[in-house]
Amino acid sequence: MTLFIDPTSADTRREDPTPEGHAPGDPARRQGFSTRQVHAGERAVAGTPRATPIYLTAGFSFDEYDAAESHFRDGEGYAYTRVANPTIDTVESRIAALEGGTEALLVSSGQAAMSVALLSLVSAGGHVVSSAHVYEGTRGLIADNLSRFGVTSDFVWDIGDPDAWRARIRPETRALVAESLSNARNEVLDIAAIAEIAHEHGIPLVVDNTMATPYLLRPLEHGADLVVHSASKFLAGQGAVIGGVIVDGGRFDAAHGALFPHLLAPQGPGGASVAERAGGRAWIAYARETVAPRFGSTLSPFNAFLIGQGIETLSLRVERQSANALVAARWLEERDEVVSVDYAGLASHPRPDLAARYLPDGHGAVFTFTLRGGQAAARGFVEALRTFTHMTHIGDVRSLVLHPATTSHVGRTPAEQAAAGVHPGTLRLSVGIEDVADLLDDLARGIAAVRVGFGS
Numbered sequence: 001m002t003l004f005i006d007p008t009s010a011d012t013r014r015e016d017p018t019p020e021g022h023a024p025g026d027p028a029r030r031q032g033f034s035t036r037q038v039h040a041g042e043r044a045v046a047g048t049p050r051a052t053p054i055y056l057t058a059g060f061s062f063d064e065y066d067a068a069e070s071h072f073r074d075g076e077g078y079a080y081t082r083v084a085n086p087t088i089d090t091v092e093s094r095i096a097a098l099e100g101g102t103e104a105l106l107v108s109s110g111q112a113a114m115s116v117a118l119l120s121l122v123s124a125g126g127h128v129v130s131s132a133h134v135y136e137g138t139r140g141l142i143a144d145n146l147s148r149f150g151v152t153s154d155f156v157w158d159i160g161d162p163d164a165w166r167a168r169i170r171p172e173t174r175a176l177v178a179e180s181l182s183n184a185r186n187e188v189l190d191i192a193a194i195a196e197i198a199h200e201h202g203i204p205l206v207v208d209n210t211m212a213t214p215y216l217l218r219p220l221e222h223g224a225d226l227v228v229h230s231a232s233k234f235l236a237g238q239g240a241v242i243g244g245v246i247v248d249g250g251r252f253d254a255a256h257g258a259l260f261p262h263l264l265a266p267q268g269p270g271g272a273s274v275a276e277r278a279g280g281r282a283w284i285a286y287a288r289e290t291v292a293p294r295f296g297s298t299l300s301p302f303n304a305f306l307i308g309q310g311i312e313t314l315s316l317r318v319e320r321q322s323a324n325a326l327v328a329a330r331w332l333e334e335r336d337e338v339v340s341v342d343y344a345g346l347a348s349h350p351r352p353d354l355a356a357r358y359l360p361d362g363h364g365a366v367f368t369f370t371l372r373g374g375q376a377a378a379r380g381f382v383e384a385l386r387t388f389t390h391m392t393h394i395g396d397v398r399s400l401v402l403h404p405a406t407t408s409h410v411g412r413t414p415a416e417q418a419a420a421g422v423h424p425g426t427l428r429l430s431v432g433i434e435d436v437a438d439l440l441d442d443l444a445r446g447i448a449a450v451r452v453g454f455g456s
């Protein structure tokens with residue numbers, strides 16, 4: 001059983017609407033983000049648990065003989081957790097409400113979310129155009145894994161140039177892929193412009209919104225068709241779980257159905273196609289029914305619960321983390337030992353227009369900066385830190401630091417690294433919720449180590 005969200009039932013604005021727009025008690029006033037993050041999708045019934053119950057079970061018993069048949073025929077009720085589970089459903093409904101989507105599908109990791117999304121769109125002979133400024137796992141999935149199944153790809157480096165995207169689209173292209181806010185260089189995607197190009201060709205724009213989070217940016221509102229997240233990051237927030245999610249904007253248009261023949265093919269006993277049954281939700285319906293359960297990318301209900309718990313504080317964490325990150329980025333930008341800071345919140349960002357348009361409420365917690373002294377300086381800086389944890393992860397409540405050139409971007413050529421904003425002296429920070437004075441103290445320790453090491 002899946003709960004479908006009416007996109008008009010949720011106000012996707014970040015702040016709760018103010019009394020200027022709606023008088024208190026006005027029935028037309030809809031719930032704001034922070035209210036939805038704790039209430040959307042809940043099924044509070046008298047005498048049942050107030051917190052989301054964890055249905056930690058492989059299967060569900062059928063209460064009568066015919067229930068088994070109606071489940072297998074019409075998908076009614078729950079039967080097996082690889083296909084559907086009430087804990088997972090509740091969290092999916094909440095994420096769909098926060099992204100302003102019609103439906104969400106939770107899977108076992110962020111990688112699984114991108115894999116399932118793309119496997120629902122492309123077939124052998126198909127083609128994907130992706131931003132080159134994407135997580136290395138996304139790049140590898142498209143360039144290495146999908147290519148083994150006959151899906152070719154092209155990567156766009158200058159993602160701010162709409163013509164660069166347009167020029168790479170071919171008749172067999174089935175998806176455009178990008179990150180709303182990129183890791184590592186904090187590139188801000190012009191979602192509306194790239195979505196328009198995708199739609200000119202009848203294909204979807206898939207946006208990885210992990211770094212921005214639905215609190216700061218909701219790509220579906222700007223024309224994206226599918227949103228994916230590594231839920232392991234900001235959505236969970238506590239750094240204890242791996243998970244991923246796909247959210248569908250519900251805009252599949254049967255007029256372009258011929259590009260996606262698997263959605264039009266008759267299926268099952270009634271012979272109705274996915275497009276006939278699911279209409280605008282056809283992409284995610286196919287992902288839920290045919291791709292995720294068969295490729296087996298199931299999320300544990302326990303992990304779904306932890307992601308749901310994390311989401312209840314998402315707005316508070318991201319607001320604090322964005323504020324901390326801005327202070328840290330400004331402080332680093334003023335140090336002589338620092339060549340550059342790539343943060344969308346700084347006036348020095350190459351596209352302040354896009355940052356202002358798409359991220360009016362904050363610029364996220366993850367950014368890179370480059371030390372003058374190259375890799376040796378980066379090593380000295382990392383080794384001096386005490387509050388920042390040295391590890392490969394982002395979006396945690398704790399502050400984290402990583403040296404991309406020797407870790408996340410080690411598979412790229414030096415030229416590709418440079419184009420991605422990754423130099424020998426570059427460090428990536430994921431700023432947490434700690435007291436900002438303690439974070440600045442720690443960064444000052446790093447700078448002092450660099451100064452000593454280089455006699456500056």
Ligand SMILES: Cc1ncc(COP(=O)(O)O)c(C=O)c1O
Pocket residue numbers: 109110111112135137179183208210211229230231232233242243244393394
């Ligand atoms: C932007 C982005 N997308 C996707 C992923 C993959 O997510 P996961 O590690 O949950 O598979 C990551 C992981 O670091 C990421 O940073």
